[in-house]
Amino acid sequence: MKISIMSITEAHAKPFHACLDSVAKEQKYLGQSAAPPIDKVASFVRENVQNDHPQFVAIDGERVVGWCDAIPHWADALKHRAGLGMGVISDYRGQGIGKQLLRACLEKAMTKGIRRIDLEVRADNEIAIALYEKFGFAHEGRKSLGLCHKGIYYEAIQMGLVFPDVP
Numbered sequence: 676m677k678i679s680i681m682s683i684t685e686a687h688a689k690p691f692h693a694c695l696d697s698v699a700k701e702q703k704y705l706g707q708s709a710a711p712p713i714d715k716v717a718s719f720v721r722e723n724v725q726n727d728h729p730q731f732v733a734i735d736g737e738r739v740v741g742w743c744d745a746i747p748h749w750a751d752a753l754k755h756r757a758g759l760g761m762g763v764i765s766d767y768r769g770q771g772i773g774k775q776l777l778r779a780c781l782e783k784a785m786t787k788g789i790r791r792i793d794l795e796v797r798a799d800n801e802i803a804i805a806l807y808e809k810f811g812f813a814h815e816g817r818k819s820l821g822l823c824h825k826g827i828y829y830e831a832i833q834m835g836l837v838f839p840d841v842p
């Protein structure tokens with residue numbers, strides 16, 4: 676299986692929507708339990724492409740099988756910070772795709788002058804936490820009632836990476 680990692684383009688909007696929807700519908704990891712409507716996702720992608728924001732996708736043929744984005748805050752005093760989001764379709768996990776996506780995204784974020792990456796992760800998501808730790812993310816706090824999946828509340832961990840701490 677040959678997976679390519681590349682910057683997202685507008686042509687990826689539909690398969691990215693399907694990928695996001697698949698991970699969201701697991702209701703274990705993300706804030707959303709389904710992808711937003713396709714027109715919203717398409718305009719999110721368009722804005723990222725137009726502004727050259729870091730957003731990478733993993734491609735298998737015509738499919739988007741994973742993504743990672745680090746979108747800078749819009750407010751002036753927070754523009755040096757980006758919020759990270761990522762996911763890989765379940766069948767494709769554990770093959771190094773997440774690591775490649777995260778590395779590509781962080782490298783680009785650094786070149787764009789972003790100084791700090793923020794994220795929140797469900798406290799029992801050990802695989803994602805191990806991945807973030809590997810890239811130097813620090814544990815910065817815990818939020819009780821951080822996420823509610825299928826009616827059950829989970830703690831969330833806040834993690835942050837301050838450049839230039841990327842290996």
Ligand SMILES: CC(C)(COP(=O)(O)OP(=O)(O)OC[C@H]1O[C@@H](n2cnc3c(N)ncnc32)[C@H](O)[C@@H]1OP(=O)(O)O)[C@@H](O)C(=O)NCCC(=O)NCCS
Binds near residue numbers: 763769775797
């Ligand atoms: C977190 C996620 C993006 C990682 O992507 P992936 O392609 O599976 O990860 P990789 O194969 O690149 O592995 C990266 C690291 O994750 C950890 N990891 C991966 N699979 C693991 C497993 N089965 N058990 C324990 N750790 C594991 C390891 O630290 C691994 O690094 P290593 O290969 O050097 O040991 C993916 O598991 C995923 O999509 N999860 C659901 C969505 C999600 O959690 N998104 C993040 C929300 S904050």
